[in-house]
Amino acid sequence: AEKIVIGAMYPMTGRAGRYGIDSVSAAEIAMNEINAKGGVNGRMIDIIFNDSKANPAYSIKVAKRYITEDKVNFLMGVVSSAVGLAVTEVSKENKVIFVGTDHASTALTTEKFQPYYFRVSNNTYQSAAAAALYAKDIKPWKKYYVIGPDYEYGHRTWEDFWMLLGRQRKDVQLVGQAWPKLFEPDYTPYITAILSAKPDVLVTTFWGGDTVAFIKQALPYKLFDKMKFYNYDGGGNYELLEAMPTGLPKGLVLSARHHLNWPDTKQNKEFVAKFKAQTGRYPSYAAEGAYAGVYFIAEGVRQAGTAEDPDKLVAVMEKIKFKLPEDPEGFMSYMRPIDHQIVQVQAIGETVPDKSFPPATMMLGNWKIFKAEEIIPSVAEIEAARKAVKK
Amino acid sequence: MDGNLLAAQFIGGLTSAMSLFLVASGLTLIFGVVNVFNFAHGSFYLLGAYFAYQAVAVSGVGFWAGVLLASLGAGAAGVLMEYFFLRRIYGRAGEAGFQILLTYSFILILDDVVKMIWGTDYKSISKPVALAGSFSLGEVTMPRYDLVVIVIGLAVAFGMWAAIRKTRFGRNLRAISSNREMASSLGVNVPLALSLVFGLATALGGLSGAISAPVRTVTPGAGIEVIIGSLIVVVIGGLGNFWGALVGALVIGEVTAFGILFLPQWAILFSYAVMALVLIFRPEGLLMKRGAVR
Amino acid sequence: MENTRKPPPVLEVRHLSKAFGGLKVTHDVSFAIPPGELSAIIGPNGAGKTTLFNLITGKLVPDGGEVLFKGERIEGQSPADISRKGIGRSFQITSIFKERTVLENVLVSVLSREKKTARLFRRATAHGDAVREAMEILATLSLEGKAGETAGSLPHGDQKRLDIAVALALNPELVMLDEPVAGMSPEERAITVDLIRKIWKEKALTLLFIEHDMDVVFGISEWIRVLNQGVLLAEGTPAEISRNREVITAYLGEEIVE
Amino acid sequence: MILELKDVHAYYGTSHVLFGVSLDVDRGEVICLMGRNGAGKSTTFRTVMGLTPARAGTVLFQGKDVTRLKVHTKARLGIGYVPEDRQIFPELTVRENLDIGRSSGIHRVDGWNIDRIYGLFPVLEKYDRKPGGQLSGGEQQMLTIARTLMGNPELVLLDEPTEGLAPVIVIALKEMILRLKEMGTTILLSEQNVKFAVKVSDRVFIIDNGAIRYSNDIKGFVEDERVQKRYLAV
Amino acid sequence: MRDDKPGAKYGRDEWAQWGVALVVFAAVPLLGKKHFVNMGNEILVMGLFAMGFNLLYGVTGMLSFGQAAYYGVGAYTVGLLLSKGVAPFWVALPATMAVGGALALVLGPLCIRLSGVYFTMLTLAFAEMVWGIVFKWYDFTGGDNGIQGIPMPEALHSPLRYYYFTLAVVFVSFWLIRRIVDSPFGAVLQSIRENPERTGFIGVKVRRYQLAAMVLSGVFAALAGGLFAGYQHSIHPDMLHWTKSGEVILMSILGGVSSFFGPLMGAGIIVFIEDMIGKYTEFWEIWIGGIMLAIVIFFPRGLIGTFDTWITRWRNHGKHAETAARP
């Protein structure tokens, strides 16, 4: 039978390269697992990859080539939200299903929603909602300072959080904000400004190397003794823990879209072990997203009995429920029909000494778990957001 | 706004300025003094960081020895690049354009080379233990390591100034920059001098990369991010003027440090705004004499 | 009645001065040039001759004093404005468009004078009149045979004459030449001097030139001004100047006069 | 023989400029290369120096084949070059320009140094610290010559040294050349100023259309009006 | 004669190139691959961008590092007018030219006071500020998310039609650029490149012409940006970033700034190899870097310029053979 072809785009160069390359590896693992069991309905999966260069214009070109030349059945991938927004447009025009595995902008599932788009990883709203629930119960956290990269992701991740927290706590106050450029190499003046403002909590919406650089530079200022450090979307990723084998402070409050040591399920352990065995490194969260993406597509094709009829696929994919490495015991991730956003449990932890995933010497622990249904926007909210745009 | 805050911001700005200057110093040398534009300067910064990682974290060499090795390594890479490639385009019509093109191709090549050798994960090296802490003056804190960076920056500025203005080598370089043919006719070994100065400039790039490795992220793609910043510093200081570059870095550092207090939303544009203002009001750069531009 | 009155000078310089740093390069220089005069400026190296040209033609802005062209003050104006008023000049270090053809060099100048350079869509070379005129100017300097060659590949002497041609294409009333025959072979020198004199006559120009070749200076000029250390040391007829003791010690040296 | 050119061909890009130039210069001589504009004098000098390398033929310096040597190596062997278009280094001070001239590394007890140079060209001393680019044309010409002398070359290639110099300075220059000659320096001169050339030179070569057409000692040349007319139109 | 001297001639007798270019581009769709049409479209647009840039760089000698500002502003003109329903495409596309020109009129007077690197850097600074505004003004420009789903008129909806439309617009622009280069105005621009001081002394107000060159190249850059917006239906602040300005410089030099079609060729090569190599390896950078390096070393006048040289040399072979043959 003919292969099921997936056209994947991930950044493989530049700053986000780590995520892209991990995604590629994980997608290949998932593909091989599925194909080893005989594929889907007897059809093998084939994934082609191309660098997205984290560049919307280039990605559009690649996506179009995938569709016209390579005749892919699905598009998958993309780390940057801006690229996601660009590719979802191609998906819509050509009626080719696009499975988002690692970009968080809420817009894709609300204002810019189109039926051929599905996302199998958390969006910023989910992280922010969990973070607000976490913060609401901590009484001493009153004065907030926010620093994040100056682009939509950085702002939106914060704004959702602040809005949701504000609904539940009236005594919180924003004492300052700073918006350095994405990939800013030097945070020193920002750090001195933060210290002078004396917040209780420093919320950061950095991801990747920016978190690393910020922490390294803030350490000698003893910033982490003076305030809580809170990064609830990308900060808890393994790459940070790994990048700082020495010096990473205890008690940073972090999360990510997938963790190596949570949930403590067989499936998660196996996924992590397999990835490590095949690539020699531990997966960053992006890997699990890509892994989930391939399984999601496989499940869709299995249920629909076709990879060629997008509308039929949409109809079944909207209702998929499946078990992922990041699902705790007794829970299965599922797709929500209204926004094609996967619904998942979120866990936020603190850095604690833990050497089980070397070279990291700290891992997250002291978990707080947030139920999947508590952290998604209500149907009414989504409809309101979509209406606001239409006007 | 209280005095402590201002003092803290000032010191923070100073530290940033020195890091900026260190990266820019190699560029002023090669671009400002010898008129060779090395777009790939940031890639040597990147190489320096990775070499330092290799030496310190992998091979267990001491920190400062690692920094030294990294600078030498980056310098050697620079000499090779000059010797095998750049040299072939000297004297060509439209040379400046080809310099951009050639060195740009090296950004691409070196980025992939780094990725092939070291992968895409973030690498780290630790500072020497003695430099891990910080000094405190009342409310104002200054990391020890930053102080060392400032000292190194000043030393580089002074050393380069002296080397260019006070030595035969520097004088030869300035001659080469205005007329390579004539310099060689007078017995200056132009190819050697160009290789050397290119090596020196890239070694400075490597030095700055190695020195920032403990406090920044060592990752592919980190090179291209520093190049525009250093260009700005070089240009607002006045081409080939080391003190100018230092002053330029200070201005950018301090404007950013104080700017973020008042206009945090516009931080990404500060350095461009400073550059535009400087160029509009002092087109030859901050420290150049009026009308002294070629 | 009108005819007996001395005609107003084409160019008049009054108390002109210019300093670079502390060095006074032009110091209270005043003189007037009547229409139609062919005169030379001489003086030691560094006397300020080229600087004087630069002050008159707008390359430099004087620190003090006035420059009047046909009675109108022009000091401080841009080279473009001054050139348009009718002053053409050549340069000590030949200044032409080396990568363009000889014809194009002159053609641009002609088109500029005719104010046709804002035309966007008609070929420059399709402006027949301008091309014809440019060719005529080239012919006056014996360059017509080289019209199609790239200017930079011409021998030195031809390049110097092209520099003059570019200036003449402006159809100026006053032409100022900075060392027009320097570096030329005796043969070329003779040809060029003849050409200059011919053009001066035919076009009824006022012509002012700087030169270190005394055969040329004394051979063709009607009037000579001598600059020394930024000061106008002397002016007069060639005969007067060649006998002036001060000029001899400062500039000519004993040997040549012998 | 200090310098010998044998059948040298040179090109600018694809255009052939020297068509087999051969000439020889003995130690201590002053030789003048004359010819029309564009005849190939400067190109001959550039070829000797290696700036426009010969594509065929050989250049011998002190009996050694130097055709393929690098420019700076030739300078260090003792060839000094004074270009016709005064290529001073505009941003360097007069003093620095002169110091660069010492890069050939040749030192001689009786050789040139700053003091003797300043004795010869007092203006340069006056402008010691001024950037070369701000000198007048003639001053730059003096600087160019002085700079090359600083390297104490065995052989000086002087390309039209009198161009743009005031008559008094030309006289000084004549004296300088004679002095150099006394010191044993060999000079290959290219000159348009025939009066000047005749006063300083021992022998003459005439180049035309890229090849040597005539050579003679100075007396013979002065007497040979036919040659002067034919090649120089004097 | 001295064909090897770069810049000597700004691409004369290039009629063959016109023919080849037209035939090749017109024939692309006949190959029956939609993907080729897409690539062709991109090459045309980038080619126009680069050729407009070269009016400034190759012809007038001003190296602007801020051309992306005009390109991006053109794209946003189309994007905003169309997506906000203010004006139809047929109005928006010409409007890009007005907007691009106007932007150059605002920024130009400040930039042209400087020359050399300083000019280059000031253009960079201003372009980055324009980028910053577009990047940050979420309410108006969509910020870093850009604008997607730009509604195109029915007549241009099919990629094929849009391709031919682009082809027509771009070649008409090329023809205009060619005329401009040959015109008296163009002659002045070339004079300015070679010797700005002397140009002033023939009565030309150099700065005015430099400004005019900036405006013209801004106009073409903006038109290219507008065409791109219509082609991708999606725009993004990356289009204004310095990397884009850098790209157009690289394309022009790669193809050859002293030949008329050099920049188009450069655009073609870069778009093509980016597409080809990206498919096969994650290490595409080293390949593209290597190819560029090879071109720099072996094509001293850029691709077209060097081809020209080879052809001239080959034509002249007979003439030179006799003199060159001498030992």
Ligand SMILES: Nc1ncnc2c1ncn2[C@@H]1O[C@H](COP(=O)(O)OP(=O)(O)OP(=O)(O)O)[C@@H](O)[C@H]1O
């Ligand atoms: N831009 C400048 N800055 C400083 N000094 C200058 C500048 N231009 C010229 N000078 C000085 O002014 C003096 C006069 O120079 P100018 O070029 O006018 O001399 P000149 O009479 O033309 O000499 P020459 O016959 O050698 O060409 C010289 O001493 C020169 O050094």
Ligand SMILES: Nc1ncnc2c1ncn2[C@@H]1O[C@H](COP(=O)(O)OP(=O)(O)OP(=O)(O)O)[C@@H](O)[C@H]1O
């Ligand atoms: N850079 C160049 N490119 C091409 N042709 C050149 C170049 N320089 C000189 N030529 C040509 O080479 C020939 C010889 O020139 P050269 O400068 O050697 O003559 P010259 O005898 O020194 O003349 P002059 O008395 O004018 O200095 C001339 O025809 C000239 O046009």
Ligand SMILES: [Mg+2]
């Ligand atoms: Mg002069």
Ligand SMILES: [Mg+2]
């Ligand atoms: Mg000559």
